[in-house]
Amino acid sequence: MSxxxxxxxxxxxxAGAIGVIALRNPFYSxxxxxxxxxxxxxxxxxxxxxxxxxxxxxxxxxAVMVLYVFVVAYVGDGSQPVxxxxxxxxxxAALFVGALFVELAIAMLGSGLKAIGxxxxxxxxxxxxxxxxxxxxxxKFLFPFEVASLLLLVAAVGAVVLARRRRGLTLGDxxxxxxxxxxxxxxxxxxxxxxxxxxxAPQDQxxxxxxxxxxxGVEPPVPAPAGVRDDExxxx
Amino acid sequence: xxxxxxxxxxxxxxxxxxxxxxxxxxxxxxxxxxVEGPQTYQYPEEKVPVYPRFRGRxxxxxxxxxxxxxxxxxxxxxxxxxxxxxxxxxxxNTPEHRVSAGERYAAVYEINLSRCIFCGYCEVACPxxxxxxxxxxxxxxxxxxxxxxxxxxLLAEPxxxxxxxxxxx
Amino acid sequence: MTAVFAVVGHAEAWWIQIVKSLILxxxxxxxxxxxxxxxxxxxxxxxxxxxxxxxxxxxxxxxxADIAKLISKEQFRPRTSTGFLFxxxxxxxxxxxxxxxxxxxxxxxxxxxxxxxxxxGVDVSIGxxxxxxxxxxxxxxxxxxxxxxxxxxxxxxxxxSAAQLxxxxxxxxxxxxxxxxxxxxxxxxxxxxxxxxxxxxxxQLVGFVIFMTAAFAETNRPPFDLPEADAELVGGxxxxxxxxxxxxxxxAEYFNMVIASGLAVTLFFGGxxxxxxxxxxxxxxxxxxxxxxxxxxxxxxxxxxxxPRLRYDQLMSLGWKILLPLATLNxxxxxxxxxxxxx
Numbered sequence: 209m210s211x212x213x214x215x216x217x218x219x220x221x222x223a224g225a226i227g228v229i230a231l232r233n234p235f236y237s238x239x240x241x242x243x244x245x246x247x248x249x250x251x252x253x254x255x256x257x258x259x260x261x262x263x264x265x266x267x268x269x270x271a272v273m274v275l276y277v278f279v280v281a282y283v284g285d286g287s288q289p290v291x292x293x294x295x296x297x298x299x300x301a302a303l304f305v306g307a308l309f310v311e312l313a314i315a316m317l318g319s320g321l322k323a324i325g326x327x328x329x330x331x332x333x334x335x336x337x338x339x340x341x342x343x344x345x346x347x348k349f350l351f352p353f354e355v356a357s358l359l360l361l362v363a364a365v366g367a368v369v370l371a372r373r374r375r376g377l378t379l380g381d382x383x384x385x386x387x388x389x390x391x392x393x394x395x396x397x398x399x400x401x402x403x404x405x406x407x408x409a410p411q412d413q414x415x416x417x418x419x420x421x422x423x424x425g426v427e428p429p430v431p432a433p434a435g436v437r438d439d440e441x442x443x444x
Numbered sequence: 445x446x447x448x449x450x451x452x453x454x455x456x457x458x459x460x461x462x463x464x465x466x467x468x469x470x471x472x473x474x475x476x477x478x479v480e481g482p483q484t485y486q487y488p489e490e491k492v493p494v495y496p497r498f499r500g501r502x503x504x505x506x507x508x509x510x511x512x513x514x515x516x517x518x519x520x521x522x523x524x525x526x527x528x529x530x531x532x533x534x535x536x537n538t539p540e541h542r543v544s545a546g547e548r549y550a551a552v553y554e555i556n557l558s559r560c561i562f563c564g565y566c567e568v569a570c571p572x573x574x575x576x577x578x579x580x581x582x583x584x585x586x587x588x589x590x591x592x593x594x595x596x597x598l599l600a601e602p603x604x605x606x607x608x609x610x611x612x613x
Numbered sequence: 614m615t616a617v618f619a620v621v622g623h624a625e626a627w628w629i630q631i632v633k634s635l636i637l638x639x640x641x642x643x644x645x646x647x648x649x650x651x652x653x654x655x656x657x658x659x660x661x662x663x664x665x666x667x668x669x670x671x672x673x674x675x676x677x678a679d680i681a682k683l684i685s686k687e688q689f690r691p692r693t694s695t696g697f698l699f700x701x702x703x704x705x706x707x708x709x710x711x712x713x714x715x716x717x718x719x720x721x722x723x724x725x726x727x728x729x730x731x732x733x734g735v736d737v738s739i740g741x742x743x744x745x746x747x748x749x750x751x752x753x754x755x756x757x758x759x760x761x762x763x764x765x766x767x768x769x770x771x772x773x774s775a776a777q778l779x780x781x782x783x784x785x786x787x788x789x790x791x792x793x794x795x796x797x798x799x800x801x802x803x804x805x806x807x808x809x810x811x812x813x814x815x816x817q818l819v820g821f822v823i824f825m826t827a828a829f830a831e832t833n834r835p836p837f838d839l840p841e842a843d844a845e846l847v848g849g850x851x852x853x854x855x856x857x858x859x860x861x862x863x864x865a866e867y868f869n870m871v872i873a874s875g876l877a878v879t880l881f882f883g884g885x886x887x888x889x890x891x892x893x894x895x896x897x898x899x900x901x902x903x904x905x906x907x908x909x910x911x912x913x914x915x916x917x918x919x920x921p922r923l924r925y926d927q928l929m930s931l932g933w934k935i936l937l938p939l940a941t942l943n944x945x946x947x948x949x950x951x952x953x954x955x956x
Binding site for chain 1: 698737738739742743745746748749750752753756757760768771772775776778779782799
């Protein structure tokens with residue numbers, strides 16, 4: 209039973225990992241990564257590391273990948289080809305892959321192969337349960353734990369600093385922003401401000417105003433009365 | 445000078461308290477409706493009574509004593525109808541075949557109820573009170589052609605009486 | 614046979630587990646029409662009307678009629694949709710909802726004809742984290758459905774649901790820290806047993822309010838039903854769905870409401886425990902839990918009848934600026950109190 213689950217999850221993990229780099233559509237790549245992470249969570253379950261499995265799903269599949277999905281769904285729809293890096297980047301990538309392969313091969317040959325024949329580490333009661341993990345994190349690994357949380361705090365503060373407005377939005381700004389939406393409308397075409405006599409057309413305007421507005425439809429410059437700002441009687 | 449009375453700024457402990465209090469007030473209001481019980485009519489079983497002047501489906505009338513039709517086929521109703529939904533074809537009364545009290549009678553009298561807007565102008569236009577607006581409002585049907593009411597249908601008593609509102613209601 | 618989850622209480626025979634999962638499946642999916650019916654009938658009463666009362670006695674068969682209608686409808690999808698994901702997404706929603714139902718405890722371990730049976734699906738050591746894990750996956754049900762529909766309404770609804778889910782998941786998790794610290798265990802049966810004497814909604818009132826608010830948001834219930842804001846988004850992520858797939862989404866939605874109510878009962882209202890020292894026989898326990906769950910569900914409906922829908926920015930600032938700091942503060946204060954009283 210556990211062997212069956214192991215192979216299903218292992219195949220899922222490998223297939224997901226291949227899918228991430230092989231699929232052309234970035235959205236599918238992200239989904240493949242989600243499948244990969246879920247398969248890893250299943251493998252953790254088989255190792256009786258339940259807390260790690262749950263954390264894997266909640267943090268990676270549930271939070272990190274959600275943001276990936278967000279970005280990809282909003283920005284990239286696969287219609288634009290993924291840019292190819294320069295030749296230098298390709299060489300660096302090949303070198304990096306080679307180094308990673310060597311490292312993994314050493315780890316595999318050094319310890320992994322030996323473990324295949326054996327029974328593996330014995331299962332201790334309480335292993336992988338939240339209590340045991342908390343115990344380990346707060347006693348044996350207290351320093352790395354605290355350093356990691358400090359690192360995350362720095363990252364969070366940095367994100368906030370980067371994302372904040374360069375300067376705060378004051379009330380005046382909002383008014384100015386709002387005034388942008390005031391439509392340009394020829395004056396003396398019937399607002400309440402004109403009706404109640406707040407805005408008066410000058411004498412010379414009244415004489416030829418009709419033919420002008422019929423001619424070009426654009427309001428000739430009228431000096432606004434004192435106290436009434438130009439954009440206050442623009443009308444909404 | 446216009447003094448604008450604004451609601452308190454949202455946010456802060458006071459805003460939270462107000463929002464919470466208003467939520468509780470809203471909960472009380474809806475719970476009151478629950479206690480009150482439903483206010484709805486169970487329509488097909490329980491019909492809403494109409495007012496006496498409610499304009500429902502038209503009816504044609506006969507004289508009580510002689511059983512002659514009141515309609516004389518003058519087509520004034522058809523002329524008055526803004527929706528053009530009334531069709532009248534008149535014919536002469538003969539001594540052997542007397543249908544209405546006047547000289548002529550309506551050989552064909554059809555109202556297309558799918559066009560009628562129930563304005564009641566036909567009722568006003570009629571010089572003999574032959575057509576009136578009745579109280580029936582249940583007129584749905586499966587075919588449009590079934591909604592063309594003929595003279596016989598308009599003369600007949602409706603199968604079900606629509607309840608009338610009493611004085612006190 | 615290796616159990617995938619380490620069981621807290623005791624190991625059960627495989628056939629007991631199978632029977633239990635079948636029963637849970639049946640009970641869970643019978644609760645969905647009950648929730649649906651309760652939502653519609655009770656909402657009607659709150660609004661001074663009857664609600665559905667035509668199909669069957671008192672309208673009790675209305676959900677059956679709805680389901681029969683939806684399932685017998687033709688399956689169709691828009692030309693712009695992505696077929697595979699379009700079909701997969703509702704299945705994810707139902708799957709995650711029904712998987713979460715497995716951890717709701719309906720009673721402690723009891724003797725049934727000599728066999729020791731726990732009245733729950735599984736009692737995992739990670740407890741409530743199990744529910745969070747599946748709620749994290751359920752996001753993909755909504756998101757993929759909205760994305761694969763190839764429709765802007767669906768996409769916007771899915772985006773809203775995504776933002777809403779991850780925002781409120783944080784507050785929900787933090788609000789439960791207080792409960793977990795007070796109980797000293799993550800196991801849900803353990804949490805219920807720890808509430809003997811006092812239900813946690815009294816000492817953890819702040820946590821309870823935050824949890825309920827977040828639960829409303831996570832289940833997309835009003836006043837947080839922005840993903841399916843009818844007025845602006847037609848139907849949200851399920852706009853393009855019809856027939857059986859729409860029924861799946863609909864069922865998952867109400868299933869989530871049942872589960873959220875069940876979790877609230879388990880974590881804050883003492884599960885199967887009764888107040889005033891009443892100790893009924895063990896076979897009553899599941900009915901106590903069901904009764905309490907239905908009461909909490911009635912509260913969901915009550916809120917739906919009362920509060921108007923929030924604006925999107927209000928939703929976000931409520932989640933991040935009010936609930937999250939409040940939940941953190943609650944966890945901190947609880948931790949201090951727990952440390953002081955235990956030492």
